[in-house]
Amino acid sequence: MRTEICDLLDIDLPLLAFSHCRDVVAAVTNAGGFGVLGASSHTPEALEAELAWIDSQVKGRPYGVDIICPETYEGKGQELTDADVVGLVPEEHKAYVLRLLADHDLDAEQFGESLFVMGGRFNDETGARLLEVTLKHPVGLLANALGVPPSFMLEAGRSYNVPVAALVGAKEHAIKQVQAGVDVIVAQGGEAGGHCGDVSTMVLVPEVIEAIKPHRSVPVLAAGGIVTGRQVAASVAMGAAGAWMGSVWLTTEEAETAPYTVEKMLAAGSRDTVRSKGRTGKYSRQLRSDWTDAWEAGLDAPAALPMPLQSVLSEPTLRRIDQLAAKGHPGAQRLATYFVGQGVGLMTRKRPAREVVLEMAEDYLAATERLAGTLG
């Protein structure tokens, strides 16, 4: 199972795991894959603690860090405080959320200070602070999503000799990334959990590989809907250097996914997700729930706000909903949702992350044997 990404990142298996959970990152890295910690929602102090912990667990094995610096967001170039951003959220939207909660037997008091406050802010300023912390650790990859990485990230990658990866959902974006100097492209299809475009992985991967060929040769990782080794084999058959996966780790024993949401994910089929702007203001795939339905309710729903304003409505509110759902509140349980891809239909039991990696390697082997068998 050796591809060019194994040589670039010094790993045994071309299996990359995006996770916000340090335990998943360490478990995948220790199993021979490559864990990538999603750092965007951390403060610099929290990130420092997480990376120090990962260092102590992986003992020199390689891992990466993903920091989102979106190319576009509301207020870019203006110095808006959190209070300024919250102040930009229209009353109509707040009233809509309050109505939605009331329809689910939830009132503002149950949310206390977690209603209409800043819920995660990704920008160049926070990104630069997180990058500074990251570079004090022996990281083997920097990753960025939602556009071309800022020049400070590309320059840091070059001066610290750390490859920089970028997530793309369209071939035009891949060309832009390669021209900007990115070292690894993650071609992420519309099946993916989290922010994604609408081209499927099966089409996007070969399309991106062909599109960047005339520009520069960089490894392309396939992402979106990949949960099994046979899908990794299919990705490699299409020309990818390996797979980048996010959803499959959400139901592992190490993951910190809210317990009720894990139950929902294990019971969900591949048609139980939706690509919606209702969580962050940009399209992202999530588990379908009364929350996501509310933002897709046609004329009854206000249009989702641009990033980061929609997160003021959703992020802290949904985290509180997770807590209430775990306590058995039926309305909160109907609203509870999280980012997950269509591969959720293949995620049917809770397992250790290491077991997922090893099973993937076995399934990959069986798939390649099947392919070889077709040659007669």
Ligand SMILES: Cc1cc2nc3c(=O)[nH]c(=O)nc-3n(C[C@H](O)[C@H](O)[C@H](O)COP(=O)(O)O)c2cc1C
């Ligand atoms: C819960 C969740 C959160 C995500 N957050 C980020 C993120 O902060 N930065 C990022 O680059 N990608 C993020 N992604 C996308 C993943 O990096 C990855 O591309 C995607 O999960 C691949 O598709 P899959 O979910 O079908 O495996 C997230 C994905 C999930 C499921």
